[in-house]
Amino acid sequence: xxxxxxxxxxxxxxxxxxxxxxxxxxxxxxxxxxxxxxxxxxxxxxxxxxxxxxxxxxxxxxxxxxxxxxxxxxxxxxxxxxxxxxxxxxxxxxxxxxxxxxxxxxxxxxxxxxxxxxxxxxxxxxxxxxxxxxxxxxxxxxxxxxxxxxxxxxxxxxxxxxxxxxxxxxxxxxxxxxxxxxxxxxxxxxxxxxxxxxxxxxxxxxxxxxxxxxxxxxxxxxxxxxxx
Amino acid sequence: xxxxxxxxxxxxxxxxxxxxxxxxxxxxxxxxxxxxxxxxxxxxxxxxxxxxxxxxxxxxxxxxxxxxxxxxxxxxxxxxxxxxxxxxxxxxxxxxxxxxxxxxxxxxxxxxxxxxxxxxxxxxxxxxxxxxxxxxxxxxxxxxxxxxxxxxxxxxxxxxxxxxxxxxxxxxxxxxxxxxxxxxxxxxxxxxxxxxxxxxxxxxxxxxxxxxxxxxxxxxxxxx
Numbered sequence: 078x079x080x081x082x083x084x085x086x087x088x089x090x091x092x093x094x095x096x097x098x099x100x101x102x103x104x105x106x107x108x109x110x111x112x113x114x115x116x117x118x119x120x121x122x123x124x125x126x127x128x129x130x131x132x133x134x135x136x137x138x139x140x141x142x143x144x145x146x147x148x149x150x151x152x153x154x155x156x157x158x159x160x161x162x163x164x165x166x167x168x169x170x171x172x173x174x175x176x177x178x179x180x181x182x183x184x185x186x187x188x189x190x191x192x193x194x195x196x197x198x199x200x201x202x203x204x205x206x207x208x209x210x211x212x213x214x215x216x217x218x219x220x221x222x223x224x225x226x227x228x229x230x231x232x233x234x235x236x237x238x239x240x241x242x243x244x245x246x247x248x249x250x251x252x253x254x255x256x257x258x259x260x261x262x263x264x265x266x267x268x269x270x271x272x273x274x275x276x277x278x279x280x281x282x283x284x285x286x287x288x289x290x291x292x293x294x295x296x297x298x299x300x301x302x303x304x305x
Numbered sequence: 306x307x308x309x310x311x312x313x314x315x316x317x318x319x320x321x322x323x324x325x326x327x328x329x330x331x332x333x334x335x336x337x338x339x340x341x342x343x344x345x346x347x348x349x350x351x352x353x354x355x356x357x358x359x360x361x362x363x364x365x366x367x368x369x370x371x372x373x374x375x376x377x378x379x380x381x382x383x384x385x386x387x388x389x390x391x392x393x394x395x396x397x398x399x400x401x402x403x404x405x406x407x408x409x410x411x412x413x414x415x416x417x418x419x420x421x422x423x424x425x426x427x428x429x430x431x432x433x434x435x436x437x438x439x440x441x442x443x444x445x446x447x448x449x450x451x452x453x454x455x456x457x458x459x460x461x462x463x464x465x466x467x468x469x470x471x472x473x474x475x476x477x478x479x480x481x482x483x484x485x486x487x488x489x490x491x492x493x494x495x496x497x498x499x500x501x502x503x504x505x506x507x508x509x510x511x512x513x514x515x516x517x518x519x520x521x522x523x524x525x526x527x528x529x
Contacts, residue, residue: 130464179438200446204476253394
């Protein structure tokens with residue numbers, strides 16, 4: 078019998094090692110696995126490399142991990158959101174390493190890892206600072222930059238609903254990085270608003286099949302309920 | 306002479322950009338001034354707006370009290386979904402941008418060079434961390450790249466240059482530039498001026514532009 082549901086946030090983040098590379102879903106405030114980040118904070122895990130779109134804002138989730146000096150390096154595309162004060166403070170002090178990646182390249186590098194690819198060539202970033210030190214190849218008369226795959230030891234994702242096999246559906250634009258990160262994490266942990274019985278998710282509409290998911294934990298009451 | 310010049314308002318620039326977007330286009334509007342274009346498009350046209358966080362068929366801002374904090378655009382502002390719209394995940398959203406599926410993108414700019422190089426993600430500010438977002442993906446991947454910007458910086462320095470001095474977003478990608486003073490095409494021979502703000506002479510425009518300009522035979526006057 079397969080049952081990926083766990084009973085608590087502490088159980089959900091069990092076994093995450095110091096030094097891990099952790100993929101954290103979300104775009105702005107949408108789809109961020111806030112409570113899983115806080116569970117990781119409570120666990121005391123440190124020396125993390127965090128892969129995420131923004132660098133956190135305010136005192137919550139990724140910003141809280143940065144504030145508490147748990148993050149050695151961040152790999153992201155846009156670390157200058159409104160209220161990203163903790164990242165900026167640590168960055169100015171030279172206490173956190175930043176690897177800046179064009180957003181589509183960030184997502185595609187994780188997808189490449191999930192798909193077992195050894196990287197890819199893309200014109201995005203060619204002739205810019207973000208291609209420095211990278212292999213360049215002419216393909217169809219255009220300069221392409223080689224980008225490496227970006228796997229996670231762990232992925233923290235937020236979805237709307239899950240069944241015990243770990244099949245997931247999301248809500249509106251909160252889906253964002255979830256499906257890619259779920260597939261790119263060696264240990265994928267998902268927080269959902271609601272557990273549903275096996276067989277109730279429409280198989281035509283399952284967005285992340287459970288094969289990518291290791292643990293699901295219920296954290297109700299975040300976000301708006303799905304209209305449908 | 307300068308007193309007679311009527312620079313376009315941001316809204317008027319947006320109207321001019323909107324007039325060039327064909328009915329039925331898939332469009333991605335950059336953050337900032339380009340977002341004004343959506344309101345300026347002729348309601349008779351059906352335009353499908355794309356957002357990098359996984360939305361096609363994005364609608365306008367919701368009524369107050371109807372905001373859904375999960376349903377936001379690239380600038381993190383609440384939006385709506387039109388009938389026929391769809392959600393998809395980030396990698397698919399960028400596949401649309403990077404794979405040449407977006408017909409038109411409208412982007413802001415710090416600088417544009419006469420070769421169509423775009424600089425719009427980073428200045429020489431070293432006090433703040435650099436941030437790029439989806440700018441490079443859009444600039445490289447959209448079929449047509451339109452730039453919407455004021456002609457000079459707030460303190461009067463030219464933004465249209467022989468070469469960009471700020472770090473590039475992408476090289477040789479800009480098709481057309483819309484400013485408060487002119488509409489210019491990027492051609493193999495550099496900037497070609499198509500339209501001028503009312504009261505502005507070619508000499509005055511050249512004076513505010515670092516790149517060498519050429520002027521079309523039939524330069525038209527912009528509507529303010």
